[in-house]
Amino acid sequence: MNTPNRRQALGAGLAVSAVAGLNDDYKGSVRLRGAELARSTRKRTNEQRVGIQYVFQSPFSSLNPRRSIGQSLTVPLEMSGQGTAASRKTTVEEALDSVRLGRTFYHRRPGDLSGGERQRAAIARALVNAPSVMVCDEITSALDVSVQASIVALLRSLREERKLAMLFVTHNIALSRHIADNLAVLNKGKIVDYGPTASVLEDPSHEYTRALIADVPKF
Incomplete structure (x- = not known):
């Protein structure tokens, strides 16, 4: 999904939060592997909740400052009832390795981390339950350009390594x-262009998409 401004980004954010079961005020339906999902995550099965994980936009507010990174990453495992304390710790350490932070971050707190490191920790939290779908809601928008590039590279690697489906929202x-x-491409909450990324970018069918591309210097 792609949007040009804050209002459009908010609309796309509401759409993906509906996919994750965080917003139940929508029309239509959300299906995963052919099965229609309940609107609220509380009404979904444990398997469905675990299968779709959400990474929030701000790396500065999505982690509890009172908890260590390891504690925050353990919470999803506790909520899903998976494993023993020892196995959960191992799973968290492996997730930290997966996002290229390393196990030494287990006992660190969010305040000790940079924005990019916090977002990697948030991604690791989404990975601990081994989801099949990861929803990324503007997760690079609060980061410096160089850090954005490293996060995108990480997501691409994780997609391949873990065979993840990914829903990525960006303006x-x-x-x-x-x-x-x-x-x-969304305009006023409606999809106006859809297809393989290269096709949409190189031969957009909608005037709105053409305007977006024209606004990007040396696109």
Whole structure:
């Protein structure tokens, strides 16, 4: 999904939160492997809740400052009832390795981490339950350009390593070329262009998409 401004980004954010079961005020339906999902995550099965994990936009507010990174990453495992204390610790350490932070971050607190490191920790939290779908809601927008690039590279690696489906929301249409296989362009909450990313970017069918691309310098 791609949007040009804050209002459009908010609309896309509401759409993906509906996928994750965090917003039940929507029309239509959300299906996973052919099964329609309940609107609220509380009404979904444990398997469905575990299968779709959400990474929030701000790396500065999505982690509890009173908890260590290891404690925060253990919470999803405790909530899903998976494993023993020892196995949960191992799973968390492996997730920290997966996001290129390392196990030494287990006992560190969010206040000790940079924005990029916090977002990697948030991604690791989404990974601990081994989801099949990861929803990324503007997760690079609060980061410096160089850090954005490293996070996108990480997501691409994780997608391949873990065979993850990923729903990535961004207002930066140029960024979509580097992360998305398929691209949906939203205008006023409606999809106006959809298809393989290269096709949409190189031969957009809608005037709105053409305007977005025209606004990107040297696109």
